[in-house]
Amino acid sequence: MTQNRIRSDVDQASSEERLAELVAAGVPPEMHHWLGRYGVGALTVKMGIVFLEMSAERMVATMPVEGNQQVAGILHGGAHVVLAETLGSFAAGLHAGPQRQAVGIEVNATHHRSTDSGLVTGTATAIHLGRTLTTHEVVMTDEKGRRLSTARITNMIRDARG
Numbered sequence: 784m785t786q787n788r789i790r791s792d793v794d795q796a797s798s799e800e801r802l803a804e805l806v807a808a809g810v811p812p813e814m815h816h817w818l819g820r821y822g823v824g825a826l827t828v829k830m831g832i833v834f835l836e837m838s839a840e841r842m843v844a845t846m847p848v849e850g851n852q853q854v855a856g857i858l859h860g861g862a863h864v865v866l867a868e869t870l871g872s873f874a875a876g877l878h879a880g881p882q883r884q885a886v887g888i889e890v891n892a893t894h895h896r897s898t899d900s901g902l903v904t905g906t907a908t909a910i911h912l913g914r915t916l917t918t919h920e921v922v923m924t925d926e927k928g929r930r931l932s933t934a935r936i937t938n939m940i941r942d943a944r945g
Contacts, residue, residue: 808833809834832845839874839909843906845904846865846902847902849900858903860894866905866921866923867923868887869905871917872885872938875919878909883940885917886941887938890936891934892933893934894932895930895931901925904925905921906924908922917938918937921934921936
């Protein structure tokens with residue numbers, strides 16, 4: 784059985800490291816207090832995701848194709864889903880507020896076309912922002928504005944745990 788290391792990784796990272804991570808990921812200074820304890824997450828950093836807009840209603844970020852390809856040299860389908868889930872979950876977390884947290888309960892994606900270079904832009908748009916559930920549609924496009932994939936993510940909102 785693998786051990787969950789999220790809590791110990793958070794405890795070991797310095798506040799300076801987390802701040803540098805937030806700045807590199809494009810998180811606006813007014814949101815540093817919200818994410819300062821956890822940063823943006825190791826996978827977000829590894830994937831090269833950089834936020835351009837951040838709100839519960841609309842979240843936009845870019846991700847490079849380079850380094851996120853599958854064996855055939857095109858953007859990995861899982862990378863599309865990582866970008867979608869990152870955007871939808873961050874947006875849901877903003878909606879939830881500081882005393883609550885969002886946890887993903889469903890994500891799906893349809894891949895429309897492939898890309899083998901450049902930056903992908905993901906745009907999450909709120910479909911439903913409720914008290915206990917949020918749903919976002921996330922559209923990934925290439926640098927020419929062509930739709931690469933469409934995803935939908937639903938998050939459950941619950942009270943934050945200790």
